[in-house]
Each structure stands twice: as structure tokens, then as C-alpha cells.
Amino acid sequence: MTHTPAPGESAATVLERISDQFADISHRFTAISDDMTALRGVLDTTDTPPASATQAHPATQAPRYTQAPQFTPPPPAAPAPPFVAPGHPIAPPVTPPPVTPHLIPPRLIPPRLIPPGPTMRPVSPYPMPPVAPRPYAPYPTHRVRPSAAPKRSVSDRISSAAERGLIGKLLAGAGVAITLVGVVLLLVLAAQAGLLRPELRVAGGAMLAAILVGVGVWIGRDAGKRSGASALVATGIAAALFDALAITTIYHWAPDYVSLILAAAIAAGGLGVARWWDSQTLALMVGVPVLVFAPIITGGVDAVLVGFMLCVAASALWIQLGRNWTALFAVNTAATTVPLLFVIADGHHYRTDDIRWFFVLALMLNVLLALGSTLALLRSSSRPLLITLIAMASVVPMLGAEYLAGDVVAAMMLAATALTVIVLTFVSGTVRGVTHAVRTVWLTSASVTAAAALIAILDGRGILIGLAGIGLVVAVAACVTTEFALPMRIIATVFTAVALFASLPFGALNRLLVNSSLTVTEQAQLVIVAAVSLAAVAVLTWSWSQNRPEAELHTIGTVGALISLGLVTEICVGLGGALSGGSDSGFRAGHAVATIVWVATAAAGLVWARHRSGPVRTLTVTVSLAVIAAAVAKLFLFDLAALDGLFRVIAFIVVGLLLLSLGVVYAQSLNSTDGRRTAAHT
Known part of the structure; x- marks a missing residue:
């Protein structure tokens, strides 16, 4: 209801009218409260069960409402004194009657009128009927897999590989291999077929190598283009090495040592680009082709090939200093060791006096080069154990040196190697990069090499005496050391067990049951084996x-x-x-x-x-x-x-x-x- 003020009506009159309206609203709220109280009484009277029922079933009493905290609404603020215009009477202000608080159920109290405090909750007068549990819907046992990504086409994959540079690397690697095959064909097949003059072949190979290295270095000035430039440089270096090898093995223009010196100079200088660019890939693209194609140029494994591989590997050592290039070290070790394995496997072809001593020296140099490279590379390697295992593979050809150099020489070589490795094990504790695992590998390799030395010089039951002796010596050493006590116990136990089990076929078990027909010497040898083994067992029992x-x-x-x-x-x-x-x-x-x-x-x-x-x-x-x-x-x-x-x-x-x-x-x-x-x- 909107009241429009009359013309000329004063502010006091308007304030008085507003005060009357507020008083009227207060009376109406009071009337509503009285009606609600009356309604509650009627509801209580209707729902109250008989007294007998209440006494018989205490759990089903009439619903009661906990008394809500009495809420006294704040008194209305006193109206401001009306403005009295001159000549108008002042009507007395109308005071609304006080509002009596009532017990009102919480649900019927307006939310804005509920004071803060505990909420009134009705207590059910009757037992609640059982409620059926809701059906349980288990979670699905299978995982909801995301929708599979759409399959990429072959062209998309090729395009992505090209963007990552993979295609370029594959093409560069294929180019290196094919180009070097062409160089080998130029040097070998052209010589066999009589195509071109020897001078043209050698000069053509050298010119091709120089051009490839020069173009590769010029392109590699930009670091982003070194991936392809590395392939060019590697191809040029490998071609130059093959050219130097052909001078001696195919054309015989110079003594063998001239070819070896030239190859060492080419490898040391050319592979410097790999160190400059910090590119192990470049060095690998030189080492792998040399390992594969060099035997083709030499026509098989001979002294020149073995010396050539040793010179190239030794010259490439300096570029690995301070680098973590495990793959290159593995390739170089294989390049020097694999030809020697072929020599040992077919030793009767190399037992002539003029080259036998060269191969004996090559076996020793191969082991020394591997051990020296290990000490130099362990300082910067993140895989010291792997480096050590690769290096100790160089000892494998020496284990068969008996077929090449004879029993005595082979035993001396193996004994010297074992002694060197043992000394290296105990004096390298303070060398950076030499871990306990590395020294344990050296110690184990020295034990195996010492056993090979005994096998090379002894035979029959004498080998059993030597193995038992090694077991006793290592067992005693395990008792006086603390750093290598456990590996020495294991090594001593293995050697003693091998000596005992190997003695069984030689009559050790048979003579315990029946009187065997062994000679006095054989009986004495078995007694020595048993006595040494008994001492080793006693020491090992105490040590373990x-x-x-x-x-x-x-x-x-x-x-x-x-x-x-x-x-x-x-x-x-x-x-x-x-x-x-x-x-x-x-x-x-x-x-x-x-x-x-x-x-x-x-x-x-x-x-x-x-x-x-x-x-x-x-x-x-x-x-x-x-x-x-x-x-x-x-x-x-x-x-x-x-x-x-x-x-x-x-x-x-x-x-x-x-x-x-x-x-x-x-x-x-x-x-x-x-x-x-x-x-x-x-």
C-alpha cells in the first residue's frame, strides 16, 4: 500500500505516520505468534496416546519437543523525536506491546529468528519401521581405459622421425658404410683386376679422404649441423687409415712399421675432431668400420693387422680422457683383442720363429694397454665396473698362449700378468675412480690367471696340487686382510673345492673303498693334494x-x-x-x-x-x-x-x-x- 504524501504535508506528519505503521506490523506479528501457540496445543492434544499405553510402552511416548532457548527479540529502537512544525500538535508515540516468547518447533520458527545454539530435534514416539538397505552397486572391476589415440600413418611417423633428426642420422650412417665399401673396393678389387695405376688408387683414396674431412670440418663450424658433418669427417678418417694400410699390405711400398706409424698419426690427429666436437658418435663411426674392413685389406689376420689395431687404439686413447665414452672403449678393446683370439685359435699357422715372438709381445701389450686405459678412463667414467670388465676381456687370448708360445713361455706370461694385476689391486686404493668392486674384479682375474699359469706348466695331479695351493694361500691371505676378506674367502673356497672334486676321477675316491692299483708316485701326489686341501679347509672353517x-x-x-x-x-x-x-x-x-x-x-x-x-x-x-x-x-x-x-x-x-x-x-x-x-x- 503506497501512500502518497499530500501537498504541503510536513516531515513531522510523515514520521508520525511511519511510526503508526510500525506499531501495526508489531501487533500483527503478535497475533500470528498467538495463533501458532494455539495450533501447537491442538496438535499436542490430538497426538498424545492414553496413559496406559504410555506406561506400557515407554519407548513410544508422545513426541516431545525440546524447549528451544527463549528468544527475546531486541526492543525496537526508539524513534527519533519527530520534527514539530510550528502550529501542529504532537501526538504521543504508540508503544507496541511486548512480545512474549513461546515454545515454537524449530521447523516453524523462521530461520532468521532462530538464535544460535543447540538445534531442537523431535524424538520419535514410535519405533521406526525397518528400512531396506539400498542395493549396493559395486564399482566396475575393469578400468576404464581412455580412448586409444588414433593410429598414425607411416608417412606421419617418417615425418616425425625426420623432424627429430633420426632420418638424417640413418642416411649419414648408411652413407659412411657405402662410401667406405667403395674405398675398400678401390684399394683391393681394383688392384686385383688391374684397374687404374697403383699410384692413382692411393692418390685417389688420399684425396677423397682429405676432401671429406675438410668439407666436414667446414660444415661443422655450425654446431647445429655437426650431426651430418661428423659422418663426413669419420668417412674421411677411415678412408685415410685404409689408404695407409694398403701402402704396406697391398702395394708393399714401405716397411710395415711405416704403415703403423702413419696410421697412428692419422688416428691421433683425425680423431681430435671428435674430442673438439665432444662427439663419441664420430669416433665410433671410425672405430667400427676399421674393425670390420681392415681384415679385408690385409687379407686376413696377420702381424700387420694386429699391430695396426694396437696403434690405432693407443692413438685414440687421448681423445677419451675426461670423457665418459664407454662404447668407444669397448670398440677399441674389441679391435685389439678379437684378432688375437683368431691367432690363438689357429696357432699352428703362427708358430714360425719370425712372428711368434711378435704375437707374444702383442698379447702382453694388449693387456697393458687395457689396464692403462682403465686407470686413465676410470677418473671420468660413470660405469667403472663395466669399464673394468671390458678391459679384463683382453686377458682371454693370453689364456690360450700355450698353443702359440709353448708351456714355459705361456706360464711366465700368465704369472707376470697375475702378479701385475695383484699389485695393481693393492696399490690403487687411493686412485680416483677405482672402487672396491673394480679391485674385486682385478683380484678375481688375477686368481684365474694364476690358475691358468699352473695349468699351462703342470699336468695331471700336479694341477690339483697347484689349485689346492692357491686355495690355501688365498685362505691365509683372507685371514690377515679386512678389505678383501669376503672375496678372498670365496676365491679360496672355489679353488679348494675344484681341487677336491677334480681329484675324485684320479683315484681319490676309489682308494678309500678298495685297494687301488695306483703307483707310489700317484699315491704320494694324492696325499699332497689331500694334505694341502685339509689345511685350506681348516683355515677356511675358522675364517668363515x-x-x-x-x-x-x-x-x-x-x-x-x-x-x-x-x-x-x-x-x-x-x-x-x-x-x-x-x-x-x-x-x-x-x-x-x-x-x-x-x-x-x-x-x-x-x-x-x-x-x-x-x-x-x-x-x-x-x-x-x-x-x-x-x-x-x-x-x-x-x-x-x-x-x-x-x-x-x-x-x-x-x-x-x-x-x-x-x-x-x-x-x-x-x-x-x-x-x-x-x-x-x-
Whole structure:
């Protein structure tokens, strides 16, 4: 309702009318509140159950509303005193009646009138009917894969590869290979067919090499174009190397050493571009073709090819300093090692006096070059272990040097190599890049090389003595060192095990069961093998038991004791056969002595354990009792049938007396201990 002020109506009149309207609105709100209170009373009367029902079912009482916090609306602000115009009467202000707070359900209270506080919630008077659970819709077990990207066509892939530069690299690599094939054909097939004059072939090859290198270096001034420029430079360098090799091998214009010096100069100078551009790819594009095509120019593996490969690899070492170029080192090592493998495999063609010593020297130089390159490159390599393994592959041709240089020379070469690697292992601890894994590889390689030296100079049972000796020496070294204790234990265990298992086919097992027909020398050799192996087993048992838990100590001690029992028996029987000339009496005497030694060793262990405590005492007692049990079993199961006459009597009497004495000693020890405990208690 809009009231338009009359003309000439004053501001006081307007304010008075507004005050009356506010009073009217207040009265209306009061009337609405009274009506709602009356409605609540009617609802309470209708929904209230009988008293009996309420008492019988306390859980189903009439719904009650928790009393809402009484809300007293703030008193309206006093109206400003009206403006009294001259000549107008002042009407008294109308004060609205106070609003009485009522209990109003929360749902019926206007949101703006609900004061902050706890919310009123009705309590249900009747039990709620069971609500059926909603059906569970499990998540799908399969993953929703995104829609596959549309397949790219072949042309799109080729276009992307071209943008990444892959196509250019493939084309450049193919160009290098094809161009070098052409150079080889020019130098070899043209010479065989008589095409062109030799001077033209050599000059043409040299001119092509110079042009390719010059154009490549000129294009490579721009760093973004060096990918293609590297192919040009690599092709030129490889062509120059082939040209230098052809001067000696095809045309024989100069001595062999002239070709080798020229090749070394070309490799050292030309590959400097690879270091300048920091491009391992360029160096690889020279090394791989040289490895593949050089034997074609030389007509096979000969002294010139071996020397050529060594010179190129040595000249290319300087460009790798400070670079992490593992692939180039692998290619260079293969280039020097693979020809030597062919030489060893077909050694009877190279055993003439004029070139045999050259190949012996080449084998040594190859190993020294690999070891020196390793020390130089480990400083900047991120893969020191891989570098070391690649370098030690150079030792492989030397393992077959016996077929080329003879037994003595091969043994000396292998022994010198093993000694060099061992010295390098122990003096390179402070060299940057030489890790513990690298030195472990060197130590293992030295052990294998030493074994190869023994195999080259010894034969038959002498090899077994050498292997057992290496096992004993390395086992003793493992006890006095801490840095390489574990790898030395493993190496010693392997060599000792190889010596023991290899001795079985030579009669070591057969003579334990029956009196074999071995000669005195063969018996003595097997006794030496068993004695050295027994010492190695004893040292290894003690070494492996250091800083081990008690459960492992029992296992290590038991295994060592069983192996030692077998070796002691082998020594006794072998000595009996050797001293008696292989007669039956020596065989029986050896077994009788072996049984007595078993029991005597176990008795000594039990007596020694009386003065010890802790895990050492427990281990010694356990092993000693196991040895006694094994000796008694051998006495009744084998000696009773195999021995006869005096040896059987001696074995039973001596073993019985030892066990009887041991029982008396332990009984006295127990009584004295009990007496001391009783005296201490009183």
C-alpha cells in the first residue's frame, strides 16, 4: 500500500505516520505468534496416546519437543523525536506491546529468528519401521581405459622421425658404410683386376679422404649441423687409415712399421675432431668400420693387422680422457683383442720363429694397454665396473698362449700378468675412480690367471696340487686382510673345492673303498693334494666362522669337520698305500689309523673345550661329539668288515681306550665341579 504524501504535508506528519505503521506490523506479528501457540496445543492434544499405553510402552511416548532457548527479540529502537512544525500538535508515540516468547518447533520458527545454539530435534514416539538397505552397486572391476589415440600413418611417423633428426642420422650412417665399401673396393678389387695405376688408387683414396674431412670440418663450424658433418669427417678418417694400410699390405711400398706409424698419426690427429666436437658418435663411426674392413685389406689376420689395431687404439686413447665414452672403449678393446683370439685359435699357422715372438709381445701389450686405459678412463667414467670388465676381456687370448708360445713361455706370461694385476689391486686404493668392486674384479682375474699359469706348466695331479695351493694361500691371505676378506674367502673356497672334486676321477675316491692299483708316485701326489686341501679347509672353517651367529657356527663347524674327516682318511690310506707299495696291509693299516685319528682328534677337542666358554665351547663340543659318532659308525660298519687280523683288534682296542679315558676325564671334571659348587654353597 503506497501512500502518497499530500501537498504541503510536513516531515513531522510523515514520521508520525511511519511510526503508526510500525506499531501495526508489531501487533500483527503478535497475533500470528498467538495463533501458532494455539495450533501447537491442538496438535499436542490430538497426538498424545492414553496413559496406559504410555506406561506400557515407554519407548513410544508422545513426541516431545525440546524447549528451544527463549528468544527475546531486541526492543525496537526508539524513534527519533519527530520534527514539530510550528502550529501542529504532537501526538504521543504508540508503544507496541511486548512480545512474549513461546515454545515454537524449530521447523516453524523462521530461520532468521532462530538464535544460535543447540538445534531442537523431535524424538520419535514410535519405533521406526525397518528400512531396506539400498542395493549396493559395486564399482566396475575393469578400468576404464581412455580412448586409444588414433593410429598414425607411416608417412606421419617418417615425418616425425625426420623432424627429430633420426632420418638424417640413418642416411649419414648408411652413407659412411657405402662410401667406405667403395674405398675398400678401390684399394683391393681394383688392384686385383688391374684397374687404374697403383699410384692413382692411393692418390685417389688420399684425396677423397682429405676432401671429406675438410668439407666436414667446414660444415661443422655450425654446431647445429655437426650431426651430418661428423659422418663426413669419420668417412674421411677411415678412408685415410685404409689408404695407409694398403701402402704396406697391398702395394708393399714401405716397411710395415711405416704403415703403423702413419696410421697412428692419422688416428691421433683425425680423431681430435671428435674430442673438439665432444662427439663419441664420430669416433665410433671410425672405430667400427676399421674393425670390420681392415681384415679385408690385409687379407686376413696377420702381424700387420694386429699391430695396426694396437696403434690405432693407443692413438685414440687421448681423445677419451675426461670423457665418459664407454662404447668407444669397448670398440677399441674389441679391435685389439678379437684378432688375437683368431691367432690363438689357429696357432699352428703362427708358430714360425719370425712372428711368434711378435704375437707374444702383442698379447702382453694388449693387456697393458687395457689396464692403462682403465686407470686413465676410470677418473671420468660413470660405469667403472663395466669399464673394468671390458678391459679384463683382453686377458682371454693370453689364456690360450700355450698353443702359440709353448708351456714355459705361456706360464711366465700368465704369472707376470697375475702378479701385475695383484699389485695393481693393492696399490690403487687411493686412485680416483677405482672402487672396491673394480679391485674385486682385478683380484678375481688375477686368481684365474694364476690358475691358468699352473695349468699351462703342470699336468695331471700336479694341477690339483697347484689349485689346492692357491686355495690355501688365498685362505691365509683372507685371514690377515679386512678389505678383501669376503672375496678372498670365496676365491679360496672355489679353488679348494675344484681341487677336491677334480681329484675324485684320479683315484681319490676309489682308494678309500678298495685297494687301488695306483703307483707310489700317484699315491704320494694324492696325499699332497689331500694334505694341502685339509689345511685350506681348516683355515677356511675358522675364517668363515668369524663374526657369525651361533646357529651358523654349528653349520660351518659341522661341514668343515665332515670334509676334514674325509681328507684325514684319504691321507692315512694314501700314506699306508705309498709306504707299503700298494699292498693290502697298507690299505687296512691306513683305515685303522684313520679311525683312531678321528677319535683322538675329537677327544682333544672335548678336552680343549673344558677350558672355554660361550659359543666356542658349544661349537667344539658339538663337532667333537659328531666326529666321535662318525668314528664309531665307521668302526662297526666299515672297519669290522674291511679290516682283518691285527688291524681290526688294534682299531677296536685303541678306540675303546680313548673313549674310556675321555669318559673318566669328563666324569672327574663333573665331580670336581659339583664339589666346588657344594663348597661354595656351604
